[in-house]
Amino acid sequence: MSDKVNVKIEGKQKSYPIYIDTDPIDEIKDRIMQSIDFQNFLVVMSEKVYKLYSATLGFDKNDIFILKDGEIEKNFQNYQKIIKRCEEKKLNRKSALIAVGGGVVGDITGFAAATYMRGIKFIQVPTTLLACVDSSVGGKVAIDTKFGKNLVGAFYQPDAVFENLNFLKTLDERQLKSGLAEVIKYAFIEKSCNATFDYGLFDFLSIHYQKVLDLNLRFLSKIIRVCIELKISVVSKDEQEANLRKILNFGHTYAHAIETITNYKQFTHGEAVAYGMFFIFNYAHYLKIIDANYKEAATDLLKKFGFEDKKFKFDKKKIFQIMHSDKKAENFDIKVILPLMKGYVKEGTLDKNAVLKAGLL
Numbered sequence: 001m002s003d004k005v006n007v008k009i010e011g012k013q014k015s016y017p018i019y020i021d022t023d024p025i026d027e028i029k030d031r032i033m034q035s036i037d038f039q040n041f042l043v044v045m046s047e048k049v050y051k052l053y054s055a056t057l058g059f060d061k062n063d064i065f066i067l068k069d070g071e072i073e074k075n076f077q078n079y080q081k082i083i084k085r086c087e088e089k090k091l092n093r094k095s096a097l098i099a100v101g102g103g104v105v106g107d108i109t110g111f112a113a114a115t116y117m118r119g120i121k122f123i124q125v126p127t128t129l130l131a132c133v134d135s136s137v138g139g140k141v142a143i144d145t146k147f148g149k150n151l152v153g154a155f156y157q158p159d160a161v162f163e164n165l166n167f168l169k170t171l172d173e174r175q176l177k178s179g180l181a182e183v184i185k186y187a188f189i190e191k192s193c194n195a196t197f198d199y200g201l202f203d204f205l206s207i208h209y210q211k212v213l214d215l216n217l218r219f220l221s222k223i224i225r226v227c228i229e230l231k232i233s234v235v236s237k238d239e240q241e242a243n244l245r246k247i248l249n250f251g252h253t254y255a256h257a258i259e260t261i262t263n264y265k266q267f268t269h270g271e272a273v274a275y276g277m278f279f280i281f282n283y284a285h286y287l288k289i290i291d292a293n294y295k296e297a298a299t300d301l302l303k304k305f306g307f308e309d310k311k312f313k314f315d316k317k318k319i320f321q322i323m324h325s326d327k328k329a330e331n332f333d334i335k336v337i338l339p340l341m342k343g344y345v346k347e348g349t350l351d352k353n354a355v356l357k358a359g360l361l
């Protein structure tokens with residue numbers, strides 16, 4: 001039995017469904033075929049997902065492009081290989097690209113779908129928690145280049161997203177936690193998302209964190225649905241990040257800096273975001289933007305999920321340089337999303353002297 005969330009982006013005609021369920025994985029293929037109208041197709045899967053699920057999913061091997069695992073594979077060469085397979089299979093504008101995997105597969109497949117023949121159908125089957133709550137929702141698709149992560153991309157909404165929570169059972173602890181960091185982020189930004197409903201995600205996570213860590217699918221599906229609805233409420237009003245969508249970058253300025261300086265080898269994206277959130281809470285507390293009570297409550301929530309408030313000895317100058325060159329930076333200021341009080345955030349500027357005085361780098 002599917003739970004369904006409909007996505008409608010303001011100013012766009014197209015709307016699409018996100019299905020969330022715990023039905024048998026072997027039903028996904030038929031459900032895709034029955035609910036979306038397309039001719040031929042190509043499925044893109046990461047190597048690990050292929051090994052774990054290709055037999056159950058039941059797609060023909062000739063219809064699958066296998067992408068090696070890792071952020072490094074979200075590159076131009078693999079994009080070209082996917083396009084070549086589309087061409088060999090004679091995919092046309094009525095065809096579909098289907099991404100089965102985490103954010104890496106979703107991003108590169110989405111970019112291929114957005115650009116092949118100026119756009120073909122695109123279906124997402126996210127298999128990591130991060131992809132369920134974040135990367136498969138909102139229509140950002142991209143590849144990395146040697147000049148920057150996600151530097152070449154598009155805003156391209158899918159035709160449908162099929163989220164099946166059974167995939168999450170095979171995630172290792174690190175990958176699960178990586179997704180949880182993005183989940184916790186929504187608790188910190190919830191009240192600024194302009195959602196019509198007050199979900200109380202912060203308190204819900206504070207109470208039920210152990211059930212989430214134990215992979216209780218009933219609680220997880222509730223949380224995933226809330227995160228999706230919060231993300232949609234932001235993205236539907238500001239698809240292209242002119243304003244409101246920036247709040248989704250809470251914790252991400254520092255996160256991108258430590259991911260970049262370590263060549264994406266030391267941290268998962270979620271781990272980096274968790275460190276980025278500790279960083280910005282400490283910074284906001286130092287400048288008295290938030291009080292000690294909120295800082296304690298927020299950092300406690302992160303710690304409940306096993307994240308640590310850790311300082312790293314990275315080259316300070318380089319970290320600032322990377323923050324300056326972030327796509328989100330404007331002119332000479334480093335723009336960040338600051339916490340204000342429980343669930344509320346706003347955009348502000350990072351004061352480098354304050355960062356240094358507070359000993360945050």
Ligand SMILES: NC(=O)c1ccc[n+]([C@@H]2O[C@H](COP(=O)([O-])OP(=O)(O)OC[C@H]3O[C@@H](n4cnc5c(N)ncnc54)[C@H](O)[C@@H]3O)[C@@H](O)[C@H]2O)c1
Pocket residue numbers: 046047048049052069070071074101102103104105107127128129130131134135136137138139140141150167168169170171172175178269
């Ligand atoms: N488009 C967006 O809005 C957006 C938002 C956030 C992140 N991202 C992107 O998402 C990417 C990170 O995504 P991710 O965290 O899903 O990482 P990922 O796609 O690299 O997946 C992590 C690992 O888990 C494996 N895996 C996937 N599903 C599995 C399963 N069910 N069981 C076991 N292993 C499984 C993958 O094969 C891979 O080895 C980054 O490239 C990031 O830039 C995009």
